[in-house]
Amino acid sequence: MSTIEPLPDKSSEASPGVPEVPADVLAELRSTWTPRPAPDGPGRAARHRLAEAARRLVEAVKLADAEGDADALQSVADDVSDLAARIAALPSLRDREPNLADLQLHERSPLVGAANPLAPPMELEADGPVIRAHAVFNAAYEGPLGRVHGGYVAAAFDEVMGVAQSGSGRLGMTAYLTVRMKRSTPLHERVDYEAEVTRVEGRKAWVTARSYAGGVLVADAEGLFVRPRALVLQDEARAAGEA
Numbered sequence: 001m002s003t004i005e006p007l008p009d010k011s012s013e014a015s016p017g018v019p020e021v022p023a024d025v026l027a028e029l030r031s032t033w034t035p036r037p038a039p040d041g042p043g044r045a046a047r048h049r050l051a052e053a054a055r056r057l058v059e060a061v062k063l064a065d066a067e068g069d070a071d072a073l074q075s076v077a078d079d080v081s082d083l084a085a086r087i088a089a090l091p092s093l094r095d096r097e098p099n100l101a102d103l104q105l106h107e108r109s110p111l112v113g114a115a116n117p118l119a120p121p122m123e124l125e126a127d128g129p130v131i132r133a134h135a136v137f138n139a140a141y142e143g144p145l146g147r148v149h150g151g152y153v154a155a156a157f158d159e160v161m162g163v164a165q166s167g168s169g170r171l172g173m174t175a176y177l178t179v180r181m182k183r184s185t186p187l188h189e190r191v192d193y194e195a196e197v198t199r200v201e202g203r204k205a206w207v208t209a210r211s212y213a214g215g216v217l218v219a220d221a222e223g224l225f226v227r228p229r230a231l232v233l234q235d236e237a238r239a240a241g242e243a
């Protein structure tokens with residue numbers, strides 16, 4: 001198995017075809033995913049703890065043996081069902097307008113959200129124009145035995161690349177995402193990601209990304225992010241108002 005050099009520091013490199021984005025604009029674009037801050041109060045800390053407990057619960061359920069004690073499984077199914085009802089009876093985000101902290105990707109996303117039990121969660125950081133991330137996928141993400149399911153391999157890329165597109169100076173939606181899975185992505189060990197914008201044309205931005213396990217390239221991806229026409233019209237109206 002060939003290994004590669006540690007991920008290069010590209011923080012000071014400008015790619016041809018990618019406009020220079022002023023630091024303040026970039027900071028604003030990236031404000032929806034800032035690296036995860038400490039919880040802003042005891043309620044949020046408790047919510048993160050609940051999500052982490054739910055992650056352990058999901059993995060434990062996934063691994064529960066059908067050949068074990070059926071009565072014990074029925075009993076914990078009753079307990080989990082009661083717990084779900086207790087949580088659903090607590091005040092819900094469905095009942096109020098979300099605030100900025102609720103809307104942050106690092107809070108709510110199914111890949112990086114600390115409050116979302118579906119998220120491993122991935123950790124994100126900016127290194128100049130390059131977005132780096134890492135994650136450990138537990139047994140709940142298993143596709144082929146001992147390996148991450150291909151859909152989650154692609155989803156992790158979409159998240160990292162969706163953040164990296166801010167290097168284009170604007171945000172768009174994933175129009176296409178092509179992932180080349182060169183090797184299996186392993187469970188239970190750290191997977192590293194890096195992504196950056198490689199080309200910008202009008203409202204289209206192309207982003208490439210790579211993932212590594214133990215320093216070995218396991219997958220790479222290319223995606224097109226398109227700023228929706230409706231948002232472009234809003235941008236133009238705002239710019240005309242400011243002129």
Ligand SMILES: CCCCCCCC(=O)SCCNC(=O)CCNC(=O)[C@H](O)C(C)(C)COP(=O)(O)OP(=O)(O)OC[C@H]1O[C@@H](n2cnc3c(N)ncnc32)[C@H](O)[C@@H]1OP(=O)(O)O
Binds near residue numbers: 162172173176228
């Ligand atoms: C706004 C910030 C959100 C951040 C989200 C981050 C990542 C995500 O996970 S997004 C969720 C998954 N993605 C989606 O749900 C996207 C669904 N699709 C859409 O909403 C629309 O098709 C959208 C926005 C991509 C394009 O729609 P629209 O604004 O009408 O653009 P449209 O006029 O059709 O196309 C614009 C240009 O893009 C090109 N284009 C659009 N889609 C594609 C595609 N799939 N492949 C190649 N080119 C495409 C068109 O050919 C056109 O090119 P040109 O200007 O050269 O003729």
